[in-house]
Every structure is written in structure tokens, then in C-alpha cells.
Amino acid sequence: MLAEPTKAHAESKSSLDPVSDDDWRRLLDMLPVDPDAVAMQCKAIVRRRVIRCGQVLLRLILIYVLCGLSLRDTVSWAARALSVVLTDEALGHRFAKATPFVQQLATKMLATRLHEPAASGVALRLLDATVLTEPGSTGTDWRVHVTYDPARAEVVGVEVTDAHGGEHLRRAATTPGDLVIADMGLGHASDVREGNERQVRVLLRSHLESLAVDDLQHRRTTPEQLLDAADAAPLDRDVLLPERGHEAVPARLLLVPLPPEQAGRARQRLRKAKKGHTPSALTLRHAGYFCCITTLTREEASTEAVFAWYRIRWQVELLFKRYKSLLHLDHLTKAKPALVTLQIWARLLVAILVEKIASTTRSAKSVEASAPPVSLWRLDHIHWIDVVLAVYGGATLVDRLAKAEATAEPLRERPRRKRTWAQKLIESIQHALHPPAVSPAPA
Secondary structure, eight states: OOOOOOHHHHHTGGGGSGGGOHHHHHHHHTSSSOHHHHHHHTTSOSSOSSSOSHHHHHHHHHHHHHTTOOHHHHHHHHHHHTOOOOOHHHHHHHHHTOHHHHHHHHHHHHHHHHTSOOTTSSOEEEEEEEEEOOTTOOSOOEEEEEEEETTTTEEEEEEEEETTOOOOGGGOOOOTTOEEEEOGGGOSHHHHHHHHHHTOEEEEEOOGGGOOOBOTTSOBOOHHHHHHHHHHSOEEEEEEEEETTEEEEEEEEEEEEOOHHHHHHHHHHHHHHHTTOOOOHHHHHHTTEEEEEEOOOTTTOOHHHHHHHHGGGHHHHHHHHHHHHTSOTTOOOSOOHHHHHHHHHHHHHHHHHHHHHHHHHHTSHHHHTSSSOOOHHHHHHHHHHHHHHHHHOOSOHHHHHHTHHHHHGGGOOOOOHHHHHHHHHHHHHHHHHSOOOOOOOOO
16 A cells, blocks of 8 residues: 655655656756756657656666666666656567657767867877676676777766777777877778878877788788897887778887796687687797887887887776776676677766766865875775765655555565465465464364
8 A cells, every 4th residue: 555645745845757856857957958948859759658758767777777777677666766667568669769868968068078188288198998797607798899098087988889899090090190109909900091191190009910011112921030039139220001992001029038938828818719729830929029009200209209108008907907896897787788888888878977066076176286196996995985975865865654555555566386386385384384274173
């Protein structure tokens, strides 16, 4: 039976409006666009019925993702906290069409970052991808391609693809004059050409066996010749990178042997990765070298500087570790593809909001003057909790308890044979141990 509304319930009725939550409203203020307008534009909301605005839809999506709720749990929370009553099937239908809405919000926030002036004149862009796997899967299901600014400790570009979406420089979010640093998945002639067309400089680790190299007279140079030259002294050579269907691209090729211990570990990892497949002698030899290609001139970066600058790329690996361990980017629930992509983009939007809040903390005068610097790990963790609390907000506990009936209805067990059998078995056990009292027969 529905409880009678108390005086406190009547006085706090306005708290059922999500826009009236102070923390939630501040979170919405961080968005550079109006969620209502974006929701209508992306057709996430077509007819304003139960879910009447983009703010409510966004809040339901974030509570679904942040708290790891099922659709049925989410509609139960919506009935209690927002007075939004609908079925889990209806909510799933809305969510299936909401990915472009959340993606648009995230990309709009990133676009404002991308065009901000660089911290020191030249913007560093670390480009990499991380793999996401759905529950029960053993391979790659999704890839998240990220462009990261290590100077600001902020993401400036994101792209989500399925397992077939390979890595390429065209996925980078850049402006002319940037320096893009990436791992060997992007060390190809096509990536260098893409960088030239975008007017950005590149520093890309490369795999020498998969890279065709010509000298400046267009004569092919073999990997063995280059490795032999690097054994004598660190190699820093102007080369041409031929590409089918395009003119050869000029670049600098840098090659240096790794320290013996590091080279041994690299070859050991290579043997394990092949899983019983014996690597060729050339492949094993090349594993003991660091090879990269760049369009930086020697006036801009010496050989030693190029090798030192590449080490900053590890910052994007740490970003992925924070995203997965603290912000739960890889905690996907089993669902239809449309709902899985919604989960990914919603988690990315939360990560962007967390970084925005963290940037405010880091820019505080008391923080800037202190040493050592503030830990990004602790900042992300604390501000993730801030976002969760702001999203959860909503009605008071009194309001939620007053709606016990609306809460319980979506959570009823659906008929299942095993559960019905178990309930009957429990009742039979209770009946055997506590038989009903038999009334004495009348005299």
C-alpha cells in the first residue's frame, strides 16, 4: 500500500525535479551545449512523453552506467528519485537510440579543449588505443582511440570503433603545428603523409620489418643494412618512405640498439607472444632495437632529444590505466551492441567531466604552490565520486520511501521454473518443521 505523503514529502516535492538539484545543475553547467537541444537534434527524444527532456535522459543514462544497474533497477530508481515511471523495455528502447546524444555531448566538450591555446606554444598530442572486451568474450570487441594532452593532463579527442577499427593518424584530434607522438601501430608512410597534410609534426615508433625505406636517391635499403649501421653508431638518417599510390614521403629514421637486458626482455616477450611459433632471426634481432620515424628537423630535436621525447608517450598508457581501474571504462555489462556503445560513451563523458573538475582543483593557487604535485590517480578517484553523488542526488530518502510501491513493481521476480520450484520446496520444509496447529475437535 502506498504510504501517505508526509509534510516533509510535500515540502520537498520540488526536489523530484532533476534540474533543482544544485550539484546536478552544476554538472550540467559544465556542458558547452544544452542537453535538451542535443537530444532533440540527435532524435534521442522525439515525443516529450515520460522522459520529457535531455537532462532527465542524460541522468538516467549516467545512473545506469555509473552504478552498474540493470534496466529494471534503473527504472526503479527513476520512479523513486525522479517520479519518472516507465518499464524497462521502454527505457531500453530509449537508450538504444541515445548513443549519438551522449557522443555529441562528449565531442562538444573535447572540441572546446582542442582549440584552447597550447600551454607552452606547441601542443603535445599522444595518440593511442585501448581494447575493451565484453563479458564472456576472449578477444577484442571494441577499441577506444584517444588523443591525450600530457601538458594539461586532459583528453582532447576520442573515437570508438569495433574490433575492425585499426589505428591510424587520421583518428588524432589535432590543430596545425601540433606534435603527435604514437606507438609502432602508427609508424607507417601513410601516417607520416597524413601528418604532413594536417600540418602537424609526428614522432612515431616503427617496426622496421614492415617499413619500406629508400635512401634519398630512391634506392631500397634493407633492414639488415640499417641494423648493421646502427650497431656502429646510433642511426639518424634522412630517408624516403614509399607508399603505393602516393609519392614517397620524406622523413627522419632513427635506430639505436637497446641495452642488453632490455633487449633480452623484449625478445623473451616476442617468443611468448608467438605461442609456439618460432620468430625469424631478423624479427628477434630487430626486437633488440628502438626504431622510430619523425618529421622533426634536427634543429628542433637532436637524436638524443627524439629518444627522450618519445618517453612521454607512456603518459597515455597511465591514462588508460586510470580510466579502467578508477573510472571503470572496461566494466561493460552484457547487452545489445547499441547499449554497449552507450555504456562506453557514457563512461567517456564521465571521464571528461572528471578531468574538468580535476583541472579546477589543480589550478587552485594553494595547489600550484605546493610540492610534490597532486596525484592524478587520487584526483580522478575523488572527483569520480563527486560525479556519482551529483548524478544520484534527486529526491530525499523520505521521498524515496514514500514511493515504495513504485519502486517494488519493476523489481518483481519474473516467472521462472527454478525459482517457483525453490519457493515450493521452502514452503514444504517450513510446513514439515512447523506444521499448522490443529484445532481440537468440538466436544
